[in-house]
Amino acid sequence: xxxxxxxxxxxxxxxxxxxxxxxxxxxxxxxxxxxxxxxxxxxxxxxxxxxxxxxxxxxxxxxxxxxxxxxxxxxxxxxxxxxxxxxxxxxxxxxxxxxxxxxxxxxxxxxxxxxxxxxxxxxxxxxxxxxxxxxxxxxxxxxxxxxxxxxxxxxxxxxxxxxxxxxxxxxxxxxxxxxxxxxxxxxxxxxxxxxxxxxxxxxxxxxxxxxxxxxxxxxxxxxxxxxxxxxxxxxxxxxxxxxxxxxxxxxxxxxxxxxxxxxxxxxxxxxxxxxxxxxxxxxxxxxxxx
Amino acid sequence: xxxxxxxxxxxxxxxxxxxxxxxxxxxxxxxxxxxxxxxxxxxxxxxxxxxxxxxxxxxxxxxxxxxxxxxxxxxxxxxxxxxxxxxxxxxxxxxxxxxxxxxxxxxxxxxxxxxxxxxxxxxxxxxxxxxxxxxxxxxxxxxxxxxxxxxxxxxxxxxxxxxxxxxxxxxxxxxxxxxxxxxxxxxxxxxxxxxxxxxxxxxxxxxxxxxxxxxxxxxxxxxxxxxxxxxxxxxxxxxxxxxxxxxxxxxxxxxxxxxxxxxxxxxxxxxxxxxxxxxxxxxxxxxxxx
Numbered sequence: 232x233x234x235x236x237x238x239x240x241x242x243x244x245x246x247x248x249x250x251x252x253x254x255x256x257x258x259x260x261x262x263x264x265x266x267x268x269x270x271x272x273x274x275x276x277x278x279x280x281x282x283x284x285x286x287x288x289x290x291x292x293x294x295x296x297x298x299x300x301x302x303x304x305x306x307x308x309x310x311x312x313x314x315x316x317x318x319x320x321x322x323x324x325x326x327x328x329x330x331x332x333x334x335x336x337x338x339x340x341x342x343x344x345x346x347x348x349x350x351x352x353x354x355x356x357x358x359x360x361x362x363x364x365x366x367x368x369x370x371x372x373x374x375x376x377x378x379x380x381x382x383x384x385x386x387x388x389x390x391x392x393x394x395x396x397x398x399x400x401x402x403x404x405x406x407x408x409x410x411x412x413x414x415x416x417x418x419x420x421x422x423x424x425x426x427x428x429x430x431x432x433x434x435x436x437x438x439x440x441x442x443x444x445x446x447x448x449x450x451x452x453x454x455x456x457x458x459x460x461x462x463x464x465x466x467x468x469x470x471x472x473x474x475x476x477x478x479x480x481x482x483x484x485x486x487x488x489x490x491x492x493x494x495x496x497x498x499x500x501x502x503x504x505x506x507x508x509x510x511x512x513x514x515x516x517x518x519x520x521x
Numbered sequence: 522x523x524x525x526x527x528x529x530x531x532x533x534x535x536x537x538x539x540x541x542x543x544x545x546x547x548x549x550x551x552x553x554x555x556x557x558x559x560x561x562x563x564x565x566x567x568x569x570x571x572x573x574x575x576x577x578x579x580x581x582x583x584x585x586x587x588x589x590x591x592x593x594x595x596x597x598x599x600x601x602x603x604x605x606x607x608x609x610x611x612x613x614x615x616x617x618x619x620x621x622x623x624x625x626x627x628x629x630x631x632x633x634x635x636x637x638x639x640x641x642x643x644x645x646x647x648x649x650x651x652x653x654x655x656x657x658x659x660x661x662x663x664x665x666x667x668x669x670x671x672x673x674x675x676x677x678x679x680x681x682x683x684x685x686x687x688x689x690x691x692x693x694x695x696x697x698x699x700x701x702x703x704x705x706x707x708x709x710x711x712x713x714x715x716x717x718x719x720x721x722x723x724x725x726x727x728x729x730x731x732x733x734x735x736x737x738x739x740x741x742x743x744x745x746x747x748x749x750x751x752x753x754x755x756x757x758x759x760x761x762x763x764x765x766x767x768x769x770x771x772x773x774x775x776x777x778x779x780x781x782x783x784x785x786x787x788x789x790x791x792x793x794x795x796x797x798x799x800x801x802x803x804x805x806x807x808x809x810x811x
Contacts, residue, residue, distance in 0.1 A: 242790055242793075243749070243751060243786040243787045243792070243796075244787075244792035244793070244795065244796050245795075245796045246796075249792055297587070297791065300590055300795075303590065303795070303796075303799075461533060496533040497534075498532055502532045502539055502592070505535075505592070506535045506593075
């Protein structure tokens with residue numbers, strides 16, 4: 232059982248409040264987990280929809296809140312945004328702090344099956360089930376029947392996979408900035424999967440690869456992806472958004488259902504994200520407020 | 522003579538470019554100085570006005586660019602924003618790195634007269650004259666006849682004082698978020714002035730105190746100030762915006778010329794700044810594009 236929410240801080244922003252919470256996370260092996268929740272002003276009088284943001288490698292729950300330019304658009308639309316962390320913190324596993332792209336700050340939004348990591352590295356369960364549960368128990372003014380998800384880079388991978396793997400329309404829409412779209416064919420993904428999963432790439436292919444998942448998908452989807460042509464990691468073959476797009480088209484999804492936009496000259500940074508932040512929040516608002 | 526501009530990096534954002542430049546600064550005793558310049562897309566075809574941003578204690582030229590939410594509004598208005606650093610870096614003066622509110626990261630936008638600091642700590646000259654000069658010499662698409670200035674906290678102090686002390690309408694307008702408005706009567710200001718200035722508080726009173734300066738001012742002004750009632754430093758008496766407002770009214774300035782807005786519940790952070798960022802950019806755009 233996860234612990235109760237403790238309010239760490241609250242900061243007024245765009246007439247709403249950005250609140251940092253902490254709780255003992257069962258999914259993460261009993262470690263403290265933090266997230267930031269932006270509640271727009273209208274949450275004072277009625278439950279609001281929520282958009283969950285998953286950040287990229289090396290980030291915490293703060294980066295998206297500080298640099299993403301999401302709060303203004305969310306305040307305008309009257310929707311909450313939840314900024315999650317990217318891994319457990321302080322699990323004390325040998326080697327988890329050695330690399331910037333594996334271990335701490337790099338949980339890859341999966342549930343680890345390698346025994347070395349299986350107690351703590353369960354970010355999928357943490358994001359998909361545990362955080363909504365603690366929000367519900369705490370009685371926060373969030374309407375969990377109106378939930379969408381988005382993310383950046385590793386978090387774009389997490390958002391796409393969690394959305395495509397979820398049942399019963401748990402999320403209304405998904406979007407991503409520069410997502411790792413076909414990680415079984417990219418160095419970052421391969422390293423993570425071999426490390427976290429007992430079945431390695433083979434296991435990942437069934438559950439944690441957005442391109443593989445969309446190719447076997449048939450339910451209606453609402454997907455928006457942006458990536459920049461000036462993105463070093465795109466050029467290095469870490470993101471492979473074309474693979475995702477091709478698989479989506481082959482699976483029969485058209486440009487309304489799956490939209491992948493190439494943004495000329497933009498890189499991988501929050502300067503890219505913030506430029507298209509309002510687009511993404513508005514995209515989700517269409518479904519969250521429908 | 523200041524050195525020529527070297528481009529450190531360029532990042533596309535909001536259809537424009539955020540460019541980091543470096544140059545050998547004569548005003549800062551020959552040390553390398555960095556600034557970020559956001560050039561909106563329209564700067565490709567014509568010179569654009571520029572708004573100079575001065576950050577607060579502990580910041581660099583990056584904080585405002587990353588967290589201020591200024592780039593989107595500036596892109597919309599077609600104006601450039603220049604983000605300056607807050608002090609010289611690496612002067613090697615004994616004790617300059619000991620405190621967070623004095624020395625490195627805390628130049629207070631003055632020209633030091635204490636011999637210990639006088640070679641390097643000349644942020645006033647750096648901001649007011651040197652940076653415009655290097656922009657001009659580099660042939661950047663900036664119209665230096667259309668310049669305004671704003672800032673946060675220590676940078677709000679810097680913006681107000683530089684504006685009020687400048688001659689010949691060098692700046693068209695000034696604004697500030699939670700500025701140190703009467704530093705000769707506040708602990709931060711007193712510590713800085715005693716340290717940097719041979720004449721201490723007395724010398725500061727003539728040149729570096731916005732409340733003192735506005736009380737002796739008679740030229741037309743365009744001033745906008747926001748501060749939050751939840752701001753710890755406001756409550757601790759570091760900001761004293763009421764003193765500035767009272768002095769401005771006594772000097773005969775009305776609510777159109779000098780507007781000081783109390784923002785209920787907001788704190789001292791970039792979450793507060795970003796909330797009102799668009800207001801400030803639009804305020805300056807009125808004068809810059811007039």
